[in-house]
Amino acid sequence: MKVIGMRGQLRDDILREIRSRNDIVEVISEYVLLKQTGKNYKALCPFHTERTPSFVVSPERQLFHCFGCGASGDVFAFIMKLENMSFPEAARLLAERAGIDLPGDGASGPRREGDIKALILEANEAAADYFNWALLQTRQGATALDYLRGRGIDEDDIVRFKLGYAPPGWDSLYKALTRKGLSPEILEAAGLIIKRKESRGFYDRFRNRVMFTIFDLHGRVVGFGGRVLDDSQPKYLNSPETAVFSKGSSLYGISVARDEIRASGRAVIVEGYTDVIAAHRAGVRTAVASLGTALTQNQARLLARYAKEVVLAYDADFAGEAATIRGMDLLSAAGLQVKVAVFPGGKDPDEVIRSEGRDAFVSMLDGARPLVEYKLDLALKDIDLSTLQGRVAAAARAAAVVAGIQNAVERLEYSRVMAARLNVPEEAFIEEVRKLGRTGPAPRVPSKDKFGQNRNTTGNTHVEGVSHLRQGVPAKVIKAERGLLRLMLEEPDVYIAVRRELGEVVFSCDEHRTIAAAIMDEARNSERGGVTGSVDAASVISRLADDTLRAVATGAFIEDIPVSPEGRKEILSDYIKVLKEHLMRERIRRMEGELKALEASGDTAKFQELLVEWQELRSKLDREFASFGGFM
Numbered sequence: 001m002k003v004i005g006m007r008g009q010l011r012d013d014i015l016r017e018i019r020s021r022n023d024i025v026e027v028i029s030e031y032v033l034l035k036q037t038g039k040n041y042k043a044l045c046p047f048h049t050e051r052t053p054s055f056v057v058s059p060e061r062q063l064f065h066c067f068g069c070g071a072s073g074d075v076f077a078f079i080m081k082l083e084n085m086s087f088p089e090a091a092r093l094l095a096e097r098a099g100i101d102l103p104g105d106g107a108s109g110p111r112r113e114g115d116i117k118a119l120i121l122e123a124n125e126a127a128a129d130y131f132n133w134a135l136l137q138t139r140q141g142a143t144a145l146d147y148l149r150g151r152g153i154d155e156d157d158i159v160r161f162k163l164g165y166a167p168p169g170w171d172s173l174y175k176a177l178t179r180k181g182l183s184p185e186i187l188e189a190a191g192l193i194i195k196r197k198e199s200r201g202f203y204d205r206f207r208n209r210v211m212f213t214i215f216d217l218h219g220r221v222v223g224f225g226g227r228v229l230d231d232s233q234p235k236y237l238n239s240p241e242t243a244v245f246s247k248g249s250s251l252y253g254i255s256v257a258r259d260e261i262r263a264s265g266r267a268v269i270v271e272g273y274t275d276v277i278a279a280h281r282a283g284v285r286t287a288v289a290s291l292g293t294a295l296t297q298n299q300a301r302l303l304a305r306y307a308k309e310v311v312l313a314y315d316a317d318f319a320g321e322a323a324t325i326r327g328m329d330l331l332s333a334a335g336l337q338v339k340v341a342v343f344p345g346g347k348d349p350d351e352v353i354r355s356e357g358r359d360a361f362v363s364m365l366d367g368a369r370p371l372v373e374y375k376l377d378l379a380l381k382d383i384d385l386s387t388l389q390g391r392v393a394a395a396a397r398a399a400a401v402v403a404g405i406q407n408a409v410e411r412l413e414y415s416r417v418m419a420a421r422l423n424v425p426e427e428a429f430i431e432e433v434r435k436l437g438r439t440g441p442a443p444r445v446p447s448k449d450k451f452g453q454n455r456n457t458t459g460n461t462h463v464e465g466v467s468h469l470r471q472g473v474p475a476k477v478i479k480a481e482r483g484l485l486r487l488m489l490e491e492p493d494v495y496i497a498v499r500r501e502l503g504e505v506v507f508s509c510d511e512h513r514t515i516a517a518a519i520m521d522e523a524r525n526s527e528r529g530g531v532t533g534s535v536d537a538a539s540v541i542s543r544l545a546d547d548t549l550r551a552v553a554t555g556a557f558i559e560d561i562p563v564s565p566e567g568r569k570e571i572l573s574d575y576i577k578v579l580k581e582h583l584m585r586e587r588i589r590r591m592e593g594e595l596k597a598l599e600a601s602g603d604t605a606k607f608q609e610l611l612v613e614w615q616e617l618r619s620k621l622d623r624e625f626a627s628f629g630g631f632m
């Protein structure tokens, strides 16, 4: 997350414009559910797994900060981290979002990673247009169109999901796109064409298939899924992994479903492309699908950013597969409430909607059951409960499921229900669950941040920098120092006043000292530019050299302080008092060390001299701070 030195050729004034036209609250709310609290906004952190929000966004500072994992920065840093982009790529995305033309767009030059991604996206876009044209405008496309219509798909669906058709020739797409000036290398990097092994040249990856366009969150074409029209194999073929496409991180339908999922807090997950299209047509606009595989951790995280609850709508066979259930566990571990709606008779949602209608589908979704209950049913499915042996086996399987429940009360409730249902002693069942709970923990989504040691689920841990921990500085002092930094941002001159009062050493750690120096540097810098008064937080942060410093600074800057000058004066004097007391106590402590050493060395004269000084300082401390509780 380096900001310095990664700006490439983008000029500062353009970066400033991109920043000013992408309000951080608006941008972040496209990814996470923000809730206003006072001046700031809070959310569950998208960068680590948590149940209590510790992710704060400040509209005033245009910064975000997570008090759980330490992730922090400005709008560029957010996009870089969340989209896993380089600085130029993030700048490009934000520029596009704000409708700003970047210089150098379309110009040729050395190809960097970001440029290749942009070219692949361009190639994908052109391919989607071509497939769509081939579906609607060619004679060969008519077969594919018939197939889609046979599944109830109409013109609106074709437009909304940009459906298409890949003609049967070996090089239809290749010819069409190279004629438009796209290079074979980029088409190959996009996974659209494949290099011939025996001879020179390329051939199309997708031939004689109905084409499903895969969009990312922002509606950019990242890949394709193609389905055969005859019995040839494989039935479904996806784009390979490319610089812009990862199967395990994509969800089909996410770009059309995103806003509705965020608004309702619920997502419906179906198995295939046509299930998504059918669900949307039936009015269930929150439907998405994983791309022909079990759900992955990345997909679970993606959904957890927008939804609180997911309903899995699968046919019975797919729902019962071990890999599918692992996917459900990942959703649950990502903090989502998981429900399962299994369709009878081996039907998938597409078939249910076509044969039984929209209402039947919606009521099946409403009747979805909690994941635990679904797993319990599955565990007991083929067991004969009329025999003792059967009941013992069933109890063992049920206990394994119940042991995986996170919530202790819920775990106990299910233990009781299952013991009664299986007619086994309740205590024995509970004991079994307890034993399993110790050895077989539920799967968790590990934090992908390097601030792993700060990861927690309560959101109370603050990233304070390392040296605090080493020195054992009281929390009250750290709080005052952070508050002081926050005030300095508003009025840099307070630092001068504070130093007059406390002497040169104000802060207890290098991190805070460095940040204070950066604020003063920035203040002097803007003063030279004719700007006085408050200092821009983002500029201060960009002066800091490493991630830890930037995280500590953002954490301090993002806190609310009183707006009125009187209010500020009051808390400043509180801070000074706390820091003064701390410095005095530190001095007394050092003196005590020296006294011990002098006593041991037998230097009585010096010892007496220092003892007097020590006594004076002690009584001064008592006078000024009148606290009898010893150290804070």
Ligand SMILES: [Zn+2]
Residues within 6 Å of the ligand: 045, 046, 047, 048, 055, 066, 067, 068, 069, 070, 071
């Ligand atoms: Zn976090």
